[in-house]
Amino acid sequence: MSRPQRGTLRDVRKGNRSVVLWTLYFANELSRHDLARTTGLSAATVSNVIGDLIADGIVVETGSVDSDGGRPRIMLRVDPSYGYVVGVGVGETRVRVELYDLAMQERARKEFALDPSHHEPAVVARHILDGLEAVLSEAGVDESEVLGMGLGVPGVAEQGPDLLIHARAFGWDGVPLGALLREGTSIPVFADNGVKTTGQAELWFGAGKGAQHLVMTFIGTGAGASVINGGVTYRGTANGAGEWGHTKIVLDGRPCRCGSRGCLEAYIGAEAILAGAGRELKDDDEESVFAALLADPLARPAFEEAVRCLGAGLADLINLFNPERVILGGWAGSLLGREFLAEIRAAAAGYALPLPFSQASIELGRLGPEAVALGAATLVVEDFLLRSHAVRPAGRGEAPARAAGPARG
Amino acid sequence: MSRPQRGTLRDVRKGNRSVVLWTLYFANELSRHDLARTTGLSAATVSNVIGDLIADGIVVETGSVDSDGGRPRIMLRVDPSYGYVVGVGVGETRVRVELYDLAMQERARKEFALDPSHHEPAVVARHILDGLEAVLSEAGVDESEVLGMGLGVPGVAEQGPDLLIHARAFGWDGVPLGALLREGTSIPVFADNGVKTTGQAELWFGAGKGAQHLVMTFIGTGAGASVINGGVTYRGTANGAGEWGHTKIVLDGRPCRCGSRGCLEAYIGAEAILAGAGRELKDDDEESVFAALLADPLARPAFEEAVRCLGAGLADLINLFNPERVILGGWAGSLLGREFLAEIRAAAAGYALPLPFSQASIELGRLGPEAVALGAATLVVEDFLLRSHAVRPAGRGEAPARAAGPARG
DNA sequence: GGAAGTAATTTCAAATGTTAGTACAACTAC
DNA sequence: GTAGTTGTACTAACATTTGAAATTACTTCC
Structure with missing residues (x-):
């Protein structure tokens, strides 16, 4: 109130x-x-x-x-060179650090493979800091010229001075990533869920341009969503909103890695689809196998099943959020969308209410997986545009570590 | 953007x-x-x-x-008597018109039964106008002292000069209720979905007091939700957000009156529960039968099934919206909640993700069904508080018919 | 080539509103 | 009664927007 x-x-x-x-x-x-x-x-x-x-x-x-x-x-x-921003995409298998100028032109990039068995906070923080140093020296940019660093993480970024990250995939439960990074740099750090940063990237530069109300879906191994309402990311009480993948779609259906059953993710997640087509596999080549399978007629039924479930999942989003646009993203989502867009639309039409469905369009995302880092960088730009520090801290300046959050005003 | x-x-x-x-x-x-x-x-x-x-x-x-x-x-x-506001609750079986002072003290009330076979716009408009006249004369208030009239309708209220109402239950598809009412009164008219007005009533005066992020659920014959984010009702692109009842909970499950299958409403709606307990019945005594059935041990399984589904539905809301509070409302929701709150909480806990679940509490609504009208009246008060017309149009003044909506600024 | 026309910026003098700081008012406690 | 304390009103200083007028930098027409 x-x-x-x-x-x-x-x-x-x-x-x-x-x-x-x-x-x-x-x-x-x-x-x-x-x-x-x-x-x-x-x-x-x-x-x-x-x-x-x-x-x-x-x-x-x-x-x-x-x-x-x-x-x-x-x-x-x-002035694009007034300052620079760093975007970091922390994925399950790699950490990518990118340096952009204010016009979001990429100036340098550095990538680290992440050993799936070594997700320790210190390791990730080390990669980020190394990456930061690398991109700065590659582009010849001094740390003092950097307006901030944005992180897209595979979990929930909780606001606060320490920037707590909860990431089940990493076994992180309240890791103070902001505090960790502050030990290695004085650049202000922002963070948000990778799905949300991707959503913001699509909103600013991709398929969401010009929209006020949109839902960005993200299907890879898991499934998530980012909701943008009136141009602003919807966050909920602790920035945890958008857990679309664990929406129940079949009551007490297939077990899900979250421990519950019948979650959407267990039906449209890449692994689920692959399993449906009879392929169990290891993390590395998931994407290429998935892509190849799209052309395999024998795998059709598995995809058709997934499309049906996806339609239901999209219908839920359309009914609940009444967006003007729904965007399919994530590597699996993009592949599915590219192949089955018409079918997906039809499936959603069958499950959604007519009125909200008629007000929403379902479209393909236009940015690739690197949008996580791009979107993370926009967190910094957004902050800059909104409260442009008349003069940026030339020399030192405390490094505020804050999560992107609704703390506007 | x-x-x-x-x-x-x-x-x-x-x-x-x-x-x-x-x-x-x-x-x-x-x-x-x-x-x-x-x-x-x-x-x-x-x-x-x-x-x-x-x-x-x-x-x-x-x-x-x-x-x-x-x-x-x-x-x-x-000053509670500076002005008065009218709240109208349009339900499937009755129209209730209430007059409040600014302190939201009820000053008069008038109710009309609505013949289920006569939902014509003209009939409803007539009832509203008659009710308006009745409450004004009963309370001895002149029309010029009324700041506005708020309508809670069983459908979607679309913004605009004519205040279009889409209400499937009434067979209304874009009925210009605002325009109709303007022919009979010059009082400014606001309108919103009844679930959303109830949500705002709970937010201001009930179980939602003090919360910033809450989801108000509403279970009666159907099921809906109102999401409040940062103290503001979430509306989506055409004020159609919150159609929780048609969330798919069992893929291609029971047929739903919306034409789709497997909707939550087909499992937790009052009629569905009653049917599950072997009672088919007519509209009138639904509520009393339902209440009586709660005490019937033979009906337990039906209620247990409903509680399970409700838990899944609530889990979806918690996962997607990350609220700090979820409120059970609507007549059936209130009855269920009163009897099974612990079980409902447990069911939701089983389906929701641990983190968002731990951040949300599930509570009973504190206001009864009359909250539809109360909440509708708060639309007017909200407008008054936000842009308090230095002096209210003493004499005539055009009567702006606008939907409660995000058109702030 | 000069005068007139046109559109973008800048300058300038109100008008308006906030804020400190100070004065005033109204009460309690001793 | 006097001192202390707290709430409210007043005044001068300052910041900022705005509309109108002035200025600037062009094009076009004769």
Whole structure:
């Protein structure tokens, strides 16, 4: 019941700064005049704010262009090299560290294989820190130029100073990853579930562009979802929302690795599908076997069964969340979608209520698996756009470790 | 991707006015000093805002009380008789119209039975308008004193000037109820799904008090849910979110009245449970039969089965939404909950993931079925608190018909 | 080539609102 | 009564937006 917001006065300025910066960032290039129109602010205010932003080095004028019988507009854009952001994708089999400029252009990348039997927090933290160092030196970027580091982890990232990570797959139960990393770097650390970071990546740059309400599904070995509501990731009380894979789809049906039975994941997860087609296998080549199997007529029934279940699972999401768009993602989800999109849509149509189904479209994700890291990096950018520190801590500055979370305002 | 808000300047005042009013409303009684502390605003600002509010007649000083060795505080409260709100609960078998003062004290009530075979929009609109007139005259309140009328309907209320209602149970598909009512009254009309209004009632005055993230479930003949996220009702793209009853719980299981199969509603809906206990019956005495059956040992298996399914359904909600509280409501839900709360909790525990389950509590709703109308009335109050029209349209004023919706800002 | 036209920015003087800090008021305790 | 304490009102200082007017930098027409 805490709806109405802040009440200060000079936050208005900060707010307007954010509006302008946000608008400019996503529009890529705009003139002051355009900004005034788009944001609804007066030209004077835009001029002021832009003046500040230019003085702070965040925005640059990119040649004055264009005209229509009058003074040419001076185009503005966020300076891509104002700062850099690091995105980390922590997967079950690898850790990927990427460095981006503010325009989300990749500047460097470093990958580490993760021994499935060595998921200890210290190992992962070591990889991340090594990766950080590697990408920085590869790109010739100093740590002080980095606005922050975002982590996409295979579990729940709980807000707080220590950034607790709960990841069943790793046997992590409240690992203070933020605190661990702070011992090796002073860069601010953000973290979120990998599905949620992927969702945000699709929202910003992929199949979710322009949508306000969408559900990003993620099917690999497991299945998860990220819900975006009004442009904001839905998190729930402890950022644990979106556990779609353990939705019960067959009451007391197949046992699931979560310990329960009848979970969606036990029917549409990659392993389940492969098992249905008679293939038991080890982690490594799952993906290639899966892809090959798609062409195998003998495996059809297994896929058809999966498509049916997926349709039911999507229907649940559509009924519950009433999204305008549902996106299929994750490596298995992408493969399934590429092959069976029409069938999936039909299956969902059969299970969902007509009204919400008619309001939702089901589409393929456009970003690959590397979107985990990309999306993680956007956590940093988002923070930057929203509360752009007038001047970033030039020298030292405490390194706040916070989870991406609903703690806005 | 439209996160940062507006940027005007005197909205600050409006915002602060809202903060103060909102805080005061829910605290019931506070002094200016208390308000300053609670809202974080300076004492001067609070004084100013309160000055306005008193001048507008919205807030009154209720005798100066108390002291602790100093000047006694002057207690303030929202004047309950500043204005009145009407709440309407449109159910499958009746229309209930209630008049409340701003303190949500009921001032008058009028009920109409609804012939199940006559759900025509005109009939319902007629009942509502008649009820409005009746409660106003009973309470001696003039129409100009009414801030608005809120409708809780058994379907989806789509935003827009005409306030389209989609209600399968009534055979309504885009009925412009707002437009219909506007022909008979100039009072602003709000509307929302009855489950959502009940959820808001529980949030404000019932079992959800103080929670930020909760899911209100509603089990009667059907089953629905209202999700509240950060104190705000989750709506989705067309206010259609929360169709929990048609979540698939048994793939291709029992046929459901929605046309699909295996829906939760076909397992935990009142009719399904009664059928499971061998009772087919007509609408009227459903509730009393159900209640009586609870004591019947022969019916135990049917209830146990329902509890199991309910546990799975609740688990889905807990996994997907990560709420801090789940509330059982609706007449059947309340009865089930009263009798089997421990069993329901245990069932949910068995199906849900441990982490989100540990963060959620499952509780009984505290408000009865009349909460539909109460919650509908809160839609009006919410609007009033958020954008309290400095002066309410004394004489005429166009009557905006808008759905309660996310159109904030 | 110069004058007029046009559109984008900037400047400037209100208007508005918040906030400290201070003064005032109203009560208790001794 | 006087001192102490707490709540409320007032005033001056400051920040920020805004609309209008001024300025700038072009194009186009004659």
